[in-house]
Amino acid sequence: MKTSPIARIGLLGTGPWADRTHAPALAAHPEVDLVGVWGRRPEAAAKIAEAHSTTAYDDVDALLADCDAVAIALPPDIQAPLAVRAAEAGCHLLLDKPVATTVEGARRVADAAETAGVASVVFFTLRFAAGTVDWIAEQSAADGWFTARAHWFGSVFHPSAAGPYAESPWRGEKGALWDVGPHALSVLLPVLGDVTQLTAAPGQGDTVHLVLRHAGGASSTAALSLTAPPEASGVDIELRGAAGVHSLPGPWGAGVDSFGTAIGALLEAARTGTPHPCDARFGLRVTEILSQAETVLGR
Structure with missing residues (x-):
């Protein structure tokens, strides 16, 4: 049963992530009225809207006018200008990562949210997953970290793999670094501090290796790929320091549940006026770091 107050939220996007995660989580959340769905493919918007007993909108501005907030599940450089538009219409923002693939685009989103006085949350899965959120908070509160390593190996674009995200043009263009x-950064930054220095090197396919120096004095490495063999795929984040050796726990839980937690975080930020740690300004910082790595890689 829905509880009061009910936030009117619209969904922008109709791809696999919107269909499988955003829409079900919004429809199920007890404080949310899923007002409608807009997408660049009207037939897909109609299908999602029908599945969740809501309305498909042909005009994005009409949907924004009917909402208190929007959840955006679109490619980053389509997301960014629409997020600015939504903020200017007075809508709180539930964004996907990365906010944009240019620093300018991400900065416009952060600035628009602050100017409009709307709340923002960027959905970095590990920051909202039941299996990892407490672990990250515990490690962030500890001192004396020496180093960390993150391995994030996916097989989305390996020739032997198949799946809906292999059809994603922006992922195919920007690769693991941006996807x-x-x-990885959403875990390393709150635990070790901001990145003050970085270098990067390419590997096979879209594989990228990052070496990072953090404000707290620790260093870290991150190996990222969407072209790993399925047999080599997996995620591992390990921290080493005075507190010992700590590894990211699993399982993380269902994406729908994690997104539901992110919805709650946005509603809380909107109610209290207290920025969430994963707001658009944090999303901008992540974009700045990734853009710097891209420059080092000569892309």
Whole structure:
């Protein structure tokens, strides 16, 4: 049963992530009225809307006018200008990572949210997953970290793999650095501090290796790929320091549940006016780091 107050939220996007995660989580959340769905493919918007007993909108501005907030599940450089538009319409923002693939685009989103006085949350999965959120908070509160390593190896674009995300043009163009790099940084930054120095080197396929120096004095490495053999795929984040050796726990839980937690975080930020740690300004910082790595790689 829905509880009061009910936030009117619209969904922008109709791809696999919107269909499988965003829409079900919004429809199920007890404080949310899923007002409608807009997408660049009207037939897909109609299908998602029908599945969740809501309305498909042909006009994105009409949907924004009917909402208190929007959840965006679109390619990053389509997301960014629409997020600015939504903020200017007075809508709180539930964004996907990365916010944009240019620093300018991400900065416009962060600035628009602050100017409009709307709350923002960027959905970095590990920061909202039941299996990892407490672990990250515990490690962030500890001192004396010496180093860390993150391995995020996916097989989305390996020739022997198949799946809906292999059809994603932006992932195919930008690769693991921009798709899974944000996830690694979303853990390393709150634990070790901001990145003050970095270098990067390419590997096979879209594989990228990052070496990072952090404000707290620790260093870290991150190996990222969407072209790993399925047999080599997996995620591992390990921290070493005065507190010992600590590894990211699993399982993380269902994506729908994690997104539901992110919805709650946005509603809390909107109610209290207290920025969430994963707001658009944090999303901008992640984009700045990834852009710097891209420059080092000569891309």
